[in-house]
Amino acid sequence: MPRYEQVADDLRARIHAGEYEVGAKLPQYSELTEIYGVGRGVISSALGLLEREGLIRVVKRAGIRVLDWRVQRRRIGRGQTVMRDPARGYVFPAASHAGEPWIVHGRAVRSYEPVPERVASFLGIEPGIAVLRRRRVTSPADEPAFQIVDTWLSPEAVRDAPQAAEANTGPGGYIDRLEEAGHGPIEWTEHARARTPSDEEAGLLDISPESPVLELVLVGKSPALDRPVDVTVRVIPADRVELVTDLRRDDSAQWPVAPVVVPTKPE
Incomplete structure (x- = not known):
């Protein structure tokens, strides 16, 4: 598994466990690189994955905020x-x-x-x-x-x-x-x-x-x-x-299927 996916998995698990609550902020980029021992590019890729999943929102100069992921479909x-x-x-x-x-x-x-x-x-x-x-x-x-x-x-x-x-x-x-x-x-x-x-x-x-x-x-x-x-x-x-969407049968798709009558050739 790529390193950024490992980082994303760990952050995702922490969010779901409530370690980072809805509305709270994740550690800054510099802190995350130290926590996981990776470069800024790996952190950026991991956060991008979580952002596409709707778990976080990254706002320049405002930090990384946890979104409400518990809303039911x-x-x-x-x-x-x-x-x-x-x-x-x-x-x-x-x-x-x-x-x-x-x-x-x-x-x-x-x-x-x-x-x-x-x-x-x-x-x-x-x-x-x-x-x-x-x-x-x-x-x-x-x-x-x-x-x-x-x-x-x-x-x-x-x-x-x-x-x-x-x-x-x-x-x-x-x-x-x-x-x-x-x-x-x-x-x-x-x-x-x-x-x-x-x-x-x-x-x-x-x-x-x-x-x-x-x-x-x-x-x-x-x-x-x-x-x-x-x-x-x-x-x-x-x-x-x-x-x-509820699908309805057309007249041509009624059940039971009408028997097919094959015309016979005259002898």
Whole structure:
């Protein structure tokens, strides 16, 4: 086993045993080289391995901090059904369970921000222009930040449904306001991909910039405009979630299998 893997194994075991608690700092580089009798390159490789596993976060001039590795992986059922709750409005597939309390970390923020290129491509607008973004960082109660949720509303959406841009969007949320303003019934398409987080995302989720994230993008299309009016981007640490999809049989795949009738050749 390479020496850096041996060092990583020992540090990992100490973290899991609680010798280095969540939120605590590991010894500095110089101390680690003395403890293990190796060079700085070996320590750097070992820490890089642990960082990719989501156990630690290395921040220049701030030290090496132990992250909360005890968070359980959650399942998200990716069905194709959008439901409606009389109190909350539309309900999309999510990682929460019925009745489970969720909290907002910090406060929800509404601001005009330069629209990212990927979101701009969905909205059909120029990248970098100022677009309304509704941001919140949420998680189940008593758990670290689980996801960043950014909802971007097109200029037409804000123009036609100004209440959708306010702090209090009213019963049913901003989607109800959009549909009331003539953009209903909205049709949704979901895009999923894995990627590395931005420095800002890593900071908000308190994860290593080396740790991959799952990005779920929900694009809401207005039939009146025949193009999207809102894009919601969810960013979740990839090691905290798995996607589960129930598969259904097509008519051609029914059981029992229908017997195959082979036509006989006339004699």
